[in-house]
Amino acid sequence: MAERMLKFTTVERTTPPKRSAATRSGDFHEIYADFIDAKAREQASRCSQCGIPFCQTHCPLHNNIPDWLRMTAEGRLEEAYQLSQATNSMPEICGRICPQDRLCEGSCTIEQSGHGTVTIGAVERYLTDKAWEEGWVRPLVPGRDQGKSVGIIGAGPAGLSAAERLREMGYAVTVYDRHDRAGGLLIYGIPSFKLEKDVVMRRTQRLADGGVEFQLNFEVGLDATLDELRETHHSVLIATGVYADRDLVVPGAGAAGVTPALDYLIASNRAGLGDDVPEYASGQLHAQGRDVVVVGGGDTAMDCVRTAVRQGAKSVTCLYRRDRANMPGSAREVAHAEEEGVVFEWLAAPRAVLGEAGMATGVRAARMRLGAPDATGRAAPEEIVGADFEAPADLVIKALGFDPEDLPRGLAAPDLAVSRWGTVKADFRTLMTNLPGVFAAGDIARGASLVVWAIKDGRDAADAIHRYLTEPARVAAEAR
Incomplete structure (x- = not known):
């Protein structure tokens, strides 16, 4: 092992080839190529195999990263893939969209020593893409029939990862989703230049081939109430995610040309999938030739600015x-956006949307400075008096984060308990809500977070449902 590993002092960190900004800004294809075999082995060999693997402990799924890096360096690629997928329902998706700079790679020991982190995400993606090519991704095989069924509300990453695990345990699983494709934000929220949609679709097809039933275009609360699903199934998992955009509360925010981020991204993704999207075709949700201002600083904001560039915006x-x-x-996403021509106005907050005849024409913004920490411990922004400026904008995109929808009303379940933030309350030990047999997982229980956390929550919820259906007395005791 020593001959193959610990090469971080002699081998420099290298990422897979990245298309130039000028080339990639004109399409929605992924910007990184895959590693070739030799380069993946070389980069994996940089791992220090440290005794306390901070990369693993800082991964929400606690993936066995040092072990599958060693296997990759040794050319044991199928074994490396099998170990990678043992703890992760979607390793090739996490390899593409996880913020590794804030998780595994950001915690890498050799990064802290100044040698540059191991390219963990790129190797993870490479292993699973290779597995699909070589046929190492096995069909989903149901376990011994439990004679019980589980209904899952929401076909996003939490719902899909729970569905896979429950089917492997032998449960009949039905996934209900209001959209016409499974995948949730993986399909409709995340742009294709970060995650091409065939990558998601092959995962959902594997579930369908393994016996998971998908009821699409199905609105729980309209097509069936939560109580009706509880009568149909032995257990129900709520994994709807959070979709309510936080509003922009400034004068002029109701002008035409001001739109929520998710509406904009869904329109773009649907058009890319070949759907007829009137708001996109008319230009209402299309950035071509327009001055675009995106308000916000999270990953959704980065998705919006980079989408606008690819749609041919005049300025972003x-x-x-x-x-x-x-x-x-x-x-990393900020750096990609800057390469592609996005202008960042740091320490700037909108004061008003300017307009004529009800149409947005610009944004007046205040210059800010950072003051004392707020309740979260972060430095609170304070306005600098007299330092306003204006930016032209006939398309203003609100990317201020997401809150839960009103689920008790939406699911026709007035007794469902929610927190003061609107998230579904679930017991932290059993993951069950106040309704017996009803569980919650992902953003709807946690609050808006990362895909990798949704995958972990879905897997944990599947295990919790299995305990409930096989050891009800024990679960009841834990809930007391």
Whole structure:
């Protein structure tokens, strides 16, 4: 092992080839190529195999990263893939969209020593893409029939990862989703230049081939109430995600040309999938030839600015009220956006949307400075009096984050308990809500978070449902 590993002092960190900004800005294809076999082995060999693998402990799924890196370096690629997927339902998706700079790679020991982190995400993606090519991804095989069924509301990453695990345990699983394709934000929220849709579709097809039933275009609360699903299934998992956009509360925010981020991204993704999208075709949700201002500093804001570039926007500006160091989005995504021509106005907050005849024409913004920490411990932005400026904008995109929808009303379940933030309350030990047999997982229980956390929550929820259906007395005791 020593001959194959610990090469971080002699082998420099290398990422897979990245298309130039000028080339990639004209299409929605992924910007990175895959590693070739030799380069993946070389980069994996940089791992220090440290005794306390911070990369693993800082991964929400606690993936066995040092072990599958060693296997990759040794050319044991199928074994490396099998170990990678043992803890992760979608390793090739996490390899593409996880903010590794904030998780595994950001915690890499050799990164802290100044040698540059191991390219963990790129190797993870490479292993699973290779597995699909070589036929190492095995069909989903149901376990011994449990004679019980589980209904899952939501076909996003939490719902899909729970469905896979429950089917492997032998449960009949039905996934209900209001969209016409399974995948949730993986399909409709994340742009294809980060995650091409065939990558998601092959995962959902594997589930369908393994016996998971998908009821699409199905609105729980309209087509069936939560109580009706509880009568149909032995257990129900709520994994709807959070979709309510936070509003922009400034004068002029109701003008035409001001739109929520998710509406904009869904329109773009649907058009890319070949759907008829009137708001996109009419230009209402299309950035071509327009001055675009995106308000927000998270990953969704980065998705919006980079989508606008690819749609041929005249200019793209991102307003964020804190500085670059305090931006919640991935630093890597910010760098990609800057390469593609996005202008960042740091320490800037909108004061008003300017307009004529009800149409947005610009944004007036205040310059900010960072003051004392707020309740979260982050430096609170304060307005600098008399330092306003204006940016032209006939398309203003609100990317201020997401809150839960009103689920008790939406699911026709008035007794469902929610927190003061609107998230579904679930017991932290059993993951069950106040309704017996009803569980919650992902953003709807946690609050808006990362895909990797949704995958972990879905897998944990599947295990919790299995305990409930096989050991009800034990679960009841834990819930007391």
